[in-house]
Amino acid sequence: MDDLAKENLKRCLAIGMIILAVFVIECAMGVKMTPPLIPSLTPVFGVKFGIVFLLLLIGYCYYFNIRGGFWWIIGIWIVVTPVYFTGIGEFFRHPASMHGADWVVTGNSCLCALAIGISVLRGKL
Known part of the structure; x- marks a missing residue:
């Protein structure tokens, strides 16, 4: 794979990581002021998803x-x-959102994806 194609793939995957992380945080995890937008997805995005991600x-x-x-x-x-x-x-978790290991593993994985994805798109990585 040539350098331009590899760089384009890197940027496209970074965008995909950011979209997936925001989707999981908003739709399955929720934040302090809002519960998960799609509570039925909460069991899907548990520890296994966090580890795979x-x-x-x-x-x-x-x-x-x-x-x-x-x-x-x-x-x-x-x-x-x-x-x-x-x-x-x-302080950051809504009472109706994930608890325990689901919250820790999935949350950390999504934060990592956001940090890496944004850094790649900004040209820092």
């Missing part, structure tokens, strides 16, 4: 040789995970 992000960073993406993943998991368990995370 994270593995796809790692594969994306590996394939396109995005070393900064790995640091985004590690940083988000190290910084954000304790927030969920200290009770501060309850």
